[in-house]
Amino acid sequence: MDQVMDLLEKIKTKKALVGIIGLGYVGLPLVLRFCEVGFRVLGFDTDAHKVELLNRGESYIKHIPASRLAELLEPREGQRQFAATHDLGRLGEPDVLLICVPTPLTSKREPDLRYVENTTRQIAATLRPGQLVSLESTTYPGTTAELLLPILNLNHQVGEDYYLVFSPEREDPGNPLFKVQTITKVVGGMTARCLEQGVALYAQVIERVIPVSSTQAAEMSKLLENTYRAVNIALVNELKMLCLRMGIDIFEVIEASKTKPFGFQAFYPGPGLGGHCIPIDPFYLTWKAREYDFSTRFIELAGEINTSMPYFVVQRVTRALSDHNQALKGAKILILGIAYKRDVDDLRESPALKIMDLLKQEGAEVSYNDPYLPRCSGMRHYPHFDLESTPLTEQTLQEADLALLVTDHAVYDYAWLASQARLIVDTRNAFRNHPAKHIYPA
Numbered sequence: 001m002d003q004v005m006d007l008l009e010k011i012k013t014k015k016a017l018v019g020i021i022g023l024g025y026v027g028l029p030l031v032l033r034f035c036e037v038g039f040r041v042l043g044f045d046t047d048a049h050k051v052e053l054l055n056r057g058e059s060y061i062k063h064i065p066a067s068r069l070a071e072l073l074e075p076r077e078g079q080r081q082f083a084a085t086h087d088l089g090r091l092g093e094p095d096v097l098l099i100c101v102p103t104p105l106t107s108k109r110e111p112d113l114r115y116v117e118n119t120t121r122q123i124a125a126t127l128r129p130g131q132l133v134s135l136e137s138t139t140y141p142g143t144t145a146e147l148l149l150p151i152l153n154l155n156h157q158v159g160e161d162y163y164l165v166f167s168p169e170r171e172d173p174g175n176p177l178f179k180v181q182t183i184t185k186v187v188g189g190m191t192a193r194c195l196e197q198g199v200a201l202y203a204q205v206i207e208r209v210i211p212v213s214s215t216q217a218a219e220m221s222k223l224l225e226n227t228y229r230a231v232n233i234a235l236v237n238e239l240k241m242l243c244l245r246m247g248i249d250i251f252e253v254i255e256a257s258k259t260k261p262f263g264f265q266a267f268y269p270g271p272g273l274g275g276h277c278i279p280i281d282p283f284y285l286t287w288k289a290r291e292y293d294f295s296t297r298f299i300e301l302a303g304e305i306n307t308s309m310p311y312f313v314v315q316r317v318t319r320a321l322s323d324h325n326q327a328l329k330g331a332k333i334l335i336l337g338i339a340y341k342r343d344v345d346d347l348r349e350s351p352a353l354k355i356m357d358l359l360k361q362e363g364a365e366v367s368y369n370d371p372y373l374p375r376c377s378g379m380r381h382y383p384h385f386d387l388e389s390t391p392l393t394e395q396t397l398q399e400a401d402l403a404l405l406v407t408d409h410a411v412y413d414y415a416w417l418a419s420q421a422r423l424i425v426d427t428r429n430a431f432r433n434h435p436a437k438h439i440y441p442a
């Protein structure tokens, strides 16, 4: 009981040392928020380069300004508020450990829990009474209880001498409308005492914390949210293809439907899914459902439609060129924007990569411009890519047979692009205010 009081007391007085494991798009904003309210934070990452940059006050994420990190390195009462390390032997130091490591799919599209499992083993090696462990990485229902618990419980008793919760992250990188503190957080605990600790911790940094009855319910709630997006995006992508065939403007339709004050939420079509979450997370559920002889048909269908979108975009490019008596083979295609969504510097699972690959396979000459991604290495699916962002000039636009808008970054001057490019295919309705015959929707 003493330990419970100790940890709760430390949390409430902000004396708890917070450890954040995985300092990426999810972990780093959490570092800033915990520091902002007065906690000291020790960040862990296996990437030594990231650790070095952070300890110099430099940022590697566009929407996280270096100035905010640099402030945290100034000593306060003789101690720095934040330090980063790649020494996982120090996991026993923090009172609280938040796991924010990647949860990708394997090449066979099955959950790849290597990062979570390795981290858990490292935590187990130094686990001490009074520590609270919270898994934030997105995963299938059952991960906390079936994977983490047996590893951590080897020499300790959950709910008695240490505490284990699952609390899904809801970060929307680059969206200025939401801050960590205004995004309500769901928490599920392994036991009632675990839940109590978890809720107390997050209540220090987040305005609204929602306790649920189990870690499984918290895990499932995250997958419901992401599956809901994947399915609705697939629906609107399918309707886009139909509307194009029928000569109807899907974006006009969505704006009209959006005026319904209840029962409708607008989703927008695009060139395909991207990012670390929506193309991946629903398949964690599909995989788990098989254990229960259950097939998640909505997820599969949505996956099928969303995966087909880059192929559809290439068809539209072919059509636009052939309307101008040109073949795709040998055509010079300039891709505008390769990040997976507007105004971010994140290339993970971006549909631009698939589109570039398909265009190259058809014999097109592909170049790209992205103000936030000066190099394109192709990530894990296209390791043979090695491109540099082409500067956007009158000359580069005139030289391209077709400009293909994949990511609608706000910094692009669409009026100027429309006036300079010879032929445009627009996958985002970015040229809505500059309609012209040489601009094709896709």
Ligand SMILES: NC(=O)c1ccc[n+]([C@@H]2O[C@H](COP(=O)([O-])OP(=O)(O)OC[C@H]3O[C@@H](n4cnc5c(N)ncnc54)[C@H](O)[C@@H]3O)[C@@H](O)[C@H]2O)c1
Binding pocket: 021, 022, 023, 024, 025, 026, 027, 044, 045, 046, 047, 050, 100, 101, 102, 103, 115, 118, 119, 136, 137, 138, 139, 169, 170, 171, 172, 173, 276, 277
């Ligand atoms: N990016 C998002 O918008 C978002 C939103 C909600 C949830 N999530 C989920 O959060 C989790 C993390 O995603 P992310 O986008 O922050 O990933 P990321 O790749 O940006 O960051 C993960 C970090 O973890 C580090 N890492 C890997 N293995 C490690 C280990 N064993 N110990 C310490 N550090 C390790 C990596 O070097 C990297 O810096 C994933 O499960 C993801 O699905 C992401």
